[in-house]
Amino acid sequence: MSAWYMLTIVGRDQPGIVAQISNGLFEAGYQLGETSMMRLGGNFTMMLMVSRGTNGNATGENVIDEDEINEAKIKAQLQPCLTDLDLRVHLDPIEAHLHEHITPNLRVSVYGADRPGIVARVTNILQQQDFNILDLESDVAGSDDKPIYIMHIEGVCQSSADDLEQALNRESKSEIDIKVFPIDTLIG
Amino acid sequence: MAVLPILTYPDSALKQISKEVEDINASLLSFISQLEETMRAGSGGVGIAAPQVGRIERIAIVDVSSKAKIDQHGRLVLINPEISRWDGMKVGREGCMSVPDFTGNVIRADQIELTYLDERGEQQQLEANGYEARAIQHELDHLDGLLFLDRLVSRHNDLFKRKVYK
Ligand SMILES: [Zn+2]
Numbered sequence: 001m002s003a004w005y006m007l008t009i010v011g012r013d014q015p016g017i018v019a020q021i022s023n024g025l026f027e028a029g030y031q032l033g034e035t036s037m038m039r040l041g042g043n044f045t046m047m048l049m050v051s052r053g054t055n056g057n058a059t060g061e062n063v064i065d066e067d068e069i070n071e072a073k074i075k076a077q078l079q080p081c082l083t084d085l086d087l088r089v090h091l092d093p094i095e096a097h098l099h100e101h102i103t104p105n106l107r108v109s110v111y112g113a114d115r116p117g118i119v120a121r122v123t124n125i126l127q128q129q130d131f132n133i134l135d136l137e138s139d140v141a142g143s144d145d146k147p148i149y150i151m152h153i154e155g156v157c158q159s160s161a162d163d164l165e166q167a168l169n170r171e172s173k174s175e176i177d178i179k180v181f182p183i184d185t186l187i188g
Numbered sequence: 189m190a191v192l193p194i195l196t197y198p199d200s201a202l203k204q205i206s207k208e209v210e211d212i213n214a215s216l217l218s219f220i221s222q223l224e225e226t227m228r229a230g231s232g233g234v235g236i237a238a239p240q241v242g243r244i245e246r247i248a249i250v251d252v253s254s255k256a257k258i259d260q261h262g263r264l265v266l267i268n269p270e271i272s273r274w275d276g277m278k279v280g281r282e283g284c285m286s287v288p289d290f291t292g293n294v295i296r297a298d299q300i301e302l303t304y305l306d307e308r309g310e311q312q313q314l315e316a317n318g319y320e321a322r323a324i325q326h327e328l329d330h331l332d333g334l335l336f337l338d339r340l341v342s343r344h345n346d347l348f349k350r351k352v353y354k
Contacts (some may be wrong), residue, residue, distance in 0.1 A: 099288070099289045100289070101289050101290065101291070103283070103291055183281050184255070184280070184281065184319065185281040185282065185283050185291050186234060186280060186281065186282045186283070186319065186322055186323055186326060187230070187231075187232050187233050187234065187282075187283045187284065187285060188233060188234055188235035188236065188237075188250075188282070188283075188284060188285070188323055188326040188327055
């Protein structure tokens, strides 16, 4: 198995960052696993699973100088694009596996006037309902004087969509709109 | 009778356009029962197409009867199927036995009309909607060398992205 690291890159967004970073990593011999890139508040944010690679082969053969991965080294290797792009980089060793996706069965959609604590309130109720969050995204829309908080969560839960929706609406005790939809994945 | 091995991407068989079935004979029927057994052996599979086991012919099986409370026709063996009408659009989550460990959102017609030959070689016609229509479209895509990966839309499409009106 490859040893995986989580590479976090944050900075001011500008065109071409993803291409330069991924090219820099490729040139330096890194292999990518799952990645996500998002713009948050106009900032570039990206998390990438990186390893020293086994060329797609999970048997662990041909692992090259795995031990030498560290934050200082990866910063040095990416230096040309980091300086040009003014990005900040962080690296953590992680326990990670590929090919073990969990399929979500429920989707929770929440929106309301932007008030402190919406995320905390909703996710705490989800936790009480044994809802395992696999994916969460939230966004602030509207305007400065009338912000709207929008959140989208997918996960696994034994409750039915209707039961969970009722529990969320009962427990949240506030004027947020919460809907729960089943995700019925068709396998064919 | 045997469960056939399922080909997975990037097997080139999955990218070929299947040819029409010319003759519905005993050996074809025996293949169809093996294809069905293979579909039922996969956990949760509601459809299968012949190219998924390497036979590049226009044959698919769909059976969504395991799903509660939906419109459906039960077990369908579709030979030389052809969709003659599409209506409506809906985003739904799909996966495929030929693409392990990945699911994604795909837009499909919500209602379709279909002609096909059944196992006796008789011309049939049916209307399907919702989940069953989605399953049929997924399987018929296999007959044209298409995977759901060819039709993925962003998972964010579940929500209509905000627009700024000014
Ligand atoms: Zn498929």
